[in-house]
Structure formats: structure tokens, C-alpha cells
Amino acid sequence: xxxxxxxxxxxxxxxxxxxxxxxxxxxxxxxxxxxxxxxxxxxxxxxxxxxxxxxxxxxxxxxxxxxxxxxxxxxxxxxxxxxxxxxxxxxxxxxxxxxxxxxxxxxxxxxxxxxxxxxxxxxxxxxxxxxxxxxxxxxxxxxxxxxxxxxxxxxxxxxxxxxxxxxxxxxxxxxxxxxxxxxxxxxxxxxxxxxxxxxxxxxxxxxxxxxxxxxxxxxxxxxxxxxxxxxxxxxxxxxxxxxxxxxxxxxxxxxxxxxxxxxxxxxxxxxxxxxxxxxxxxxxxxxxxxxxxxxxxxxxxxxxxxxxxxxxxxxxxxxxxxxxxxxxxxxxxxxxxxxxxxxxxxxxxxxxxxxxxxxxxxxxxxxxxxxxxxxxxxxxxxxxxxxxxxxxxxxxxxxxxxxxxxxxxxxxxxxxxxxxxxxxxxxxxxxxxxxxxxxxxxxxxxxxxxxxxxxxxxxxxxxxxxxxxxxxxxxxxxxxxxxxxxxxxxxxxxxxxxxxxxxxxxxxxxxxxxxxxxxxxxxxxxxxxxxxxxxxxxxxxxxxxxxxxxxxxxxxxxxxxxxxxxxxxxxxxxxxxxxxxxxxxxxxxxxxxxxxxxx
Numbered sequence: 174x175x176x177x178x179x180x181x182x183x184x185x186x187x188x189x190x191x192x193x194x195x196x197x198x199x200x201x202x203x204x205x206x207x208x209x210x211x212x213x214x215x216x217x218x219x220x221x222x223x224x225x226x227x228x229x230x231x232x233x234x235x236x237x238x239x240x241x242x243x244x245x246x247x248x249x250x251x252x253x254x255x256x257x258x259x260x261x262x263x264x265x266x267x268x269x270x271x272x273x274x275x276x277x278x279x280x281x282x283x284x285x286x287x288x289x290x291x292x293x294x295x296x297x298x299x300x301x302x303x304x305x306x307x308x309x310x311x312x313x314x315x316x317x318x319x320x321x322x323x324x325x326x327x328x329x330x331x332x333x334x335x336x337x338x339x340x341x342x343x344x345x346x347x348x349x350x351x352x353x354x355x356x357x358x359x360x361x362x363x364x365x366x367x368x369x370x371x372x373x374x375x376x377x378x379x380x381x382x383x384x385x386x387x388x389x390x391x392x393x394x395x396x397x398x399x400x401x402x403x404x405x406x407x408x409x410x411x412x413x414x415x416x417x418x419x420x421x422x423x424x425x426x427x428x429x430x431x432x433x434x435x436x437x438x439x440x441x442x443x444x445x446x447x448x449x450x451x452x453x454x455x456x457x458x459x460x461x462x463x464x465x466x467x468x469x470x471x472x473x474x475x476x477x478x479x480x481x482x483x484x485x486x487x488x489x490x491x492x493x494x495x496x497x498x499x500x501x502x503x504x505x506x507x508x509x510x511x512x513x514x515x516x517x518x519x520x521x522x523x524x525x526x527x528x529x530x531x532x533x534x535x536x537x538x539x540x541x542x543x544x545x546x547x548x549x550x551x552x553x554x555x556x557x558x559x560x561x562x563x564x565x566x567x568x569x570x571x572x573x574x575x576x577x578x579x580x581x582x583x584x585x586x587x588x589x590x591x592x593x594x595x596x597x598x599x600x601x602x603x604x605x606x607x608x609x610x611x612x613x614x615x616x617x618x619x620x621x622x623x624x625x626x627x628x629x630x631x632x633x634x635x636x637x638x639x640x641x642x643x644x645x646x647x648x649x650x651x652x653x654x655x656x657x658x659x660x661x662x663x664x665x666x667x668x669x670x671x672x673x674x675x676x677x678x679x680x681x682x683x684x685x686x687x688x689x690x691x692x693x694x695x696x697x698x699x700x701x702x703x704x705x706x707x708x709x710x711x712x713x714x715x716x717x718x719x720x721x722x723x724x725x726x727x728x729x730x731x732x733x734x735x736x737x738x739x740x741x742x743x744x745x746x747x748x749x750x751x752x753x754x755x756x757x758x759x760x761x762x763x764x765x766x767x768x769x770x771x772x
Contacts, residue, residue: 216455228433247765252394254269290380314610455752481747501744502745518564544624592629
């Protein structure tokens, strides 16, 4: 989950919804998701200027787990497998080889031992931008997997790996006890083997899995599974020093990084188009400018002094006009109508490490109190978003039609019921600390939440944070929750892949809390864990669907979190940008495949 969601997490925005659920029923939008100005022959050259508000909060691939991170990683990193150049098609894109030469199958010898062994062959000629340039090898991938559970900046979805790869769980248990220093980390990595990830030759990587894992190739598309050069072992993962010494095997290299201000990327001289089937790298340079408001970004994009959103979306108040005028600069995704597997969700995470949310009756009171319809109105109304009451998004395996364990007046909230539950808990007059991102429209969402919760008898104190701090300093740092710095917060989520993707939503959101995890509130449940285990080992998709439904329903009845809404996602670009099709993996257009007119 990113972004998700992965994702893990994502910003809430006013967007057109392809599929509603829960109390508001099904809603469909008319956005095409395709840039109407994308026709013509692509031109090479020019500088793509991306404008936004916040800095990246994880630059190291082992811990970066955010849709904006995916956008940046697309520029300077590569994985074994990825997704092709987006075309605006309504169907989910397939997994395709990236650094791998082909998709492993039983027929080509890439899958053996009944699905428990995966053999991946790497492309010759994929190079690091070192001096001199050198081949990316299988050992570089082994290094990344061995660093996933480092104690300084670990992976955000540890269950993807500890539950699938032979020896990963015990390897990570040992790594957690190591001092988060260069010496401690390097010593552990060099003295401990990871039997499930082996470089059997310079260009052959072999995975040994605990059991057949049909979604393992999807996991390998994640930025967590990038190649990692040996030079990175000189730095504490994702430290300030690391951020000044990144290397690239992608089409662009980071030439300048200034925290909270800008990131500049130039063409990587070691990259060869012949070795990269999915990135065309039309522009010569990409400049990301931070510290702007959504309004200012929109003004600059419309004026042509900027080219593409970075981490903001068009201001809510501008969307109706942009949609009505069929603005050629507006891209809405996903493109499908009806139930959508690529919808974005927003929910309330409830701090169960400490404070009032440790009481289930108080969590129930919150679930009844929230006026979800008011938030939908902030996001543009029922034609643009819809309420939900579960974590599995419409169109995905495990979605439960018409499920709502806490009837709340069709999404408008039930303050009387909430007050009754607070009285039953003996918790009248509870003060809640509501953490929220300052990225528009989240301040208005926070005010709406404050209003509905106060109508139900809570006292609500608002805690603002920048988008990067919202996740990096607060939600992904359990120590702040354990100190009861915050009680509830509205992050977003999006699956890391499509279809049978409970591993990318239910697992990261509801299991394995800890530093860097997306189980922000510390929720754990043996019952949910057992359903998850059954779903992951289910022999058929139908069987998995039943277990994912049970896991989701059990978590919702325990008020693990409070889902609020599902939605589509808007992107805006200048008139100079072409080929800007919705790329779900970064909730943006793909910067490595857009081109500029007049360049």
C-alpha cells in the first residue's frame, strides 16, 4: 500500500470518482485520463519544470513508500520489473521486464520447484553512472534486499518480504538489534547471509520463496526492489549524507538536492535507451521546485511558467471549471468507469499505542461521529467522490458490496450514537489531537472532521504538519504515537497493484506496526492475522476473496481505522507538455515519457 497508500500514503484531493461504494452508492465520472494534446511526434530536449509544496520524505529506495517517491524513482532508479509507458488505456497495465530480460514462467525455466524458486536474468548493458560506468549486477539487487530491514530507515512494508522470502524474517529479526550506524549496518550485512535472495551469477538472481507466491512479481515492481550500488554502504540509509551521494541506473541522475527547496535531475550519460524498454527520456533535464502552494502552482502551470504538478493537485475550487471547460491541461485518473481497481482512498488512522483511542468504544464513537458526506462535499460533491466503510477498494478482490458495520445516516454521521458510546465508556469530554497535512484541501478536511467530532461530544485540537512531516516525522515514527502526540489523522491509501491485492492494503495497514510501517496506529489482531494468512495461502482467487473479506470486516468491526472516501485523481500540466497520461504508480504523469513542444 502506498502510496500506497503505496502508499503508501497519498494526499486527499478533490477528484472524479470512478466507483463509489458504501452509503452513497456507485458514481461514475467522465474524465478521460488522457492528455488531449498528446498527439504528434515526440520531440527530444528541453527542461521539464515540476512544481509543488513539500520535499521528498524518503529518498532511499529501501524506505521510500509514497506515490511522489515513485515518480522520482521512475527517473533515476530501475527495478527488475515495472509498468510500461502509460497510454491512457482504461485497463490496468501489465507487469513488464525492466532490468530483467523476460517475465519468469515455468515454460522458460524461470519458475521452478512448484513456484517456490524464481530465477531472473538481468540485461547486459544496464550501467551505474559511476566513473567509469559499470554494469548493474545481481549482487546489487541482493544488497538492496539485505538492506530492507536496516535499523536506520527500514522498508515500509516488511511483510511483503518476511512472509515470502526464505530466511528473511530471521535475518530482519537480527538486523533490528544492530546499531543504526554505518559500521553496525555494514558489519551485519557482510556477516549475515540471506538464503532466499542469491546472485547465482553476475546477471542471474535467484529467489527462494517460503511457498508459491502468485503476487511476487508485483512485489518486485516496487521501488524497494531497486538495484543498490556498493557505494551506498558508506552512508546511513536515507541520511543527509546519503541524499547528497545518490547514484543512478535510470535515464536521469540527481545533480542537485536541496532539502525542502529543489531537486534537479539531468540526463544520465551512462543510460542506454536500448537497454530500457519502458522509459523514453524525451526531456534533457527535470527541475523540481518545492515550497509553493497549490494555488501558486496552478497559476504557474496555466501561465506556462511551470510544466507539471509535483506533489499537489489542482485546487478544489478550480476543478469544476476545468472539467466543464474540458481543459486540455487536466488529466483525470483512473480512466475506467464503473468499479475501479485504481481508486484512491482516504481514512482516519486511530492511535492505538496510547491515549483515548486505545478504548474500542471511543473508536466506535469516532466511527459514528464522522460526517463523511461533508468531506465528500469538500472534495467536490457526490459527482466527484463517494464515502466508503472498508479498506478494500471497489473492483479489487475482497471488496464487500454495501458493507457498513457502523450505520451513520448514509454517511452524514450519527452524533447521538457517538455520545451514547462515549457515555458508555465513561469518557465524556474526551480531547482528541487531530494531525493533518497542510496540503490543500486537507486543512478544510481537518476542520470538517473537527466540526463533526465536536458535535458528537469530543474536544478536538488541530495539529498541522507539512505533507512530508505528516508522514515522515509523525505517522511513520511510532515514538510520536506512543507519546500520544496525535490521536487521529487522515492519510490516504492506494493499492500497490491490482486485483488480488490484499497483501498491498490489508497487510501493510493492519499488520506489523513499527518504524517506517504503514500500520501507523499500531493496530494488531490475531483474528485479522489468521484471515490474512489464509488469504495469502489460498489456492484460488475465489478462496482468497472470502478470506480478505473476513479480514477487512473483522478489522472494521474492531474499528482498526475509519475509512472515509474513495476518489479519482487529478493532474494538471502546461500547454507545452505532451504525452501526459495518467500513471497510477505515481498518481501523476510519467516524467520519463512526456515531451515538450517548442523545445
